[in-house]
Amino acid sequence: MSGDGVRTVRAGRRTVEVHRPDKVLFPGGDGAKEYTKGDLVDYYRAVAPFMLPHLRGRPLMLERHPDGIDGPRFMQKNAPDSYPEWIDRVEVAKEGGTVCHPVCDDTATLLYLADQAALTLHRWLSRTGRVDRPDRLVFDLDPADGGDFAAVREAAWLLGELLDELRLPSVLMTTGSRGLHVVVPVNGHHDFDEVRAFAKDVADTLVAGHPDRLTTAARKKERGDRLYLDVQRNGYAQTAVAPYTVRAKPGAPVATPIAWTQLDDPGLDARRWTIADAVEQARTNPWAGTMGKGRALGPARRRLNALMPS
Template sequence: MGTAVELEAGGRTVRLTNPDKVYFPERGFTKLDLARYYLTVGDGITRALRDRPTTLERYPDGVEGESFFQKRAPKNLPDWIPTARIAFPSGRFADEICPTEVGAVLWAAQLGCLTFHPWPVRRNRTDHPDELRLDLDPQPGTDYADAVAVAHELRALLDEHGLRGWPKTSGGRGLHVFVPIEPEWTFTDVRRSAIAVGRELERRMAGRVTTAWWKEERGEKIFIDYNQTARDRTIASAYSVRPRPHAPVSAPLIWDEVDDAEPRDFDLATMPARYAEIGDVHADMDDHRFRLDSLLELADRHEHDHGLGDMPYPPDYPKMPGEPKRVQPSRAKSPGEPPTSP
C-alpha cells in the first residue's frame, strides 16, 4: 500500500497511512488522491462544515467495500478537533466532531471518510438550525433537468418570501438548495417551513412535484424531501465526494450555472481545476441570515384554509404530536376499499 505520508494543512501535519490504497477502482483514485482533493478545496469544505456536528460516511476499503456512518466521535480523536453533544429523536445523545479547519477533514479522510454529513446547526446551539435545506429528489422517470425546472420555481418562491437559496448538485441526479436562517427556530419549525415550501411547489407545478412520503404515491415527479429537515437527518456537504464508482462530488453552483450544469462533470478529478479558477462560489453564504416568519405563516394558511397539517416522519422516529397515521396507504386500506391518501 506504500509507506505513510504526511500532509500539511493550515499549519497542521496529518499522517496518512496506506496512501496507495485504491478507493475508486473504476477511476483508479487512491486514498492519497482523496486527501489531496480535500486539501485543494480545503477552504470551501471547511466553510461548509465549520462548527457543525458532522457524521462521517466511511469506506475504509473503498467504494466496493463495506461502509458505515460514524456519528460518535472516534476514541482516537485528536484534542484539536472539537466536538458537540447532539440529541437524537430517541432521546439518546452523542458527541460528534465539529470540523473547524481543513486538517480535521484530512484526518477523517485518513479514516476512509468519503462523504461528510453536517447537521444544520452549530456546536454552540445544537437545537436551533441555522440552515433550511431543501432537497429536490428526482424519482424514477425523472432526471436532473426536471429538478432544474423545479429549482427555478423554488428560487422564485423563496424570493417572494424574502429568502435566498444557494444551489448545489447532490452528487447524483438531484439538487440541494440551502437557505441560511437565523438560529431562532426549532427543528419542528424548520421542517414545517420545508413542508410549506413543498406544498406550494406542488400546487404551482401540479403533476411535476410531490411531497408524498410513500414511494408508491410519488409517480414520475420531483420529490421535495421535507424529512431531510427533521432532527438527525443530514445532507451531504458541499464538496463532499459521493460513494459512486466515478467519484462525483456535491458541487456548489451559482444560479446562472444550474441549467447547463452536468452533475457527472463534477468529480474528484475535475473539481480542483474549477476551484482553482473560481474558488468557493458559496463563500458568502455565512454573511446572510434570513427569517422563517413568512414561510411559517404560509404553513398556517395551509392548515387553516385547506386542513393540511403535519406529514409522516421517518420510520425510526417516535410518534410525533399532530403527526398523521404513519402507515403505507396500500397496507392501511380495508379489503375491497380503494387506496386513500394518508
C-alpha cells in the same frame, strides 16, 4: 514524504499520517477514472479553504468506506477515543442518551478523516453552540426512478422563484448523486420543528401549483413519475451532505455549490464535478454574499400563508 506505506502531510501546525495512500478507493472502468486514498487526501487539502466554512462548528456523521466504494459502507456518528485529542467533538442529546460527534474545524481534521476513508461528510444544519436551532434549511430535489435531470432543473427554478417571492435568499448545490439541494440561510432563531414545518408548507404550496410534476409523498409507490420535494433533512439530528464533499460513486463525484445561472448549462447534472475539477468550480465562489444573510422566517411565513391554498 512517504515510506512503509505511510505518507505524511503538513496541515497548518500539524502533520497528518496518510496510511496506504496508494490504496484504490474508486476503481476505474466504464469511463470512470481511478482514484486512490492519496488522491482523496490531495483533493480535500486543496478544497479545504472553500469547504471548512461550511463544516466549522457543526456535528458530523461520517460515511466510511475502508475498502473503497465496492466494499462495505458504514455510517459513524461517534468520535472514538482513538481519534487525536486535537480533533474537536461535541456531545449532543439523542433519544436515550447522547452521541459525541466529531467536528471538523481545520484542514488537519479534514485530512485525518480522509485517511479514515471517510469519503462523505454529512453535516448537521445547526452549530455546536445551539444544536437545536438550525441556520440552514434544505430542500432535496431528486428525480423519480428513471427520471432525467431536466425535471430536477425545472423544479429548482420553480422553487427558486417561490423563495424569491417569499423574499428568502437561496443557493444551489449538485448533490454528487442524483439531484440538487436548494439551501436557504436562516437566522438560527427557530427550532427544527418550526423550520421543517415551514419547509413542508413551501413544498406543499409548490406541489399544489404543479401536481402533475411534483410531489411531497414520502412513499415511492405514491410518487409515480413525479419529482419528490424532500424536506425531511430539516429535523433535529438529521444531516445533509456537506458542500464539496466527495460521494461514494464511480469517478468520485463531488457535491458542488453552483450559481443559479449555471442551472441553464446543458451539461449540468448531479455528478457534473469530480475531485478532478471541483476545486476550480469552488474558486468561482458561487455562493458569495448569500450564506451570511440568514433570515427570520416570520415575514416569509406571512407571505406564504397568503399564497397557500385554503
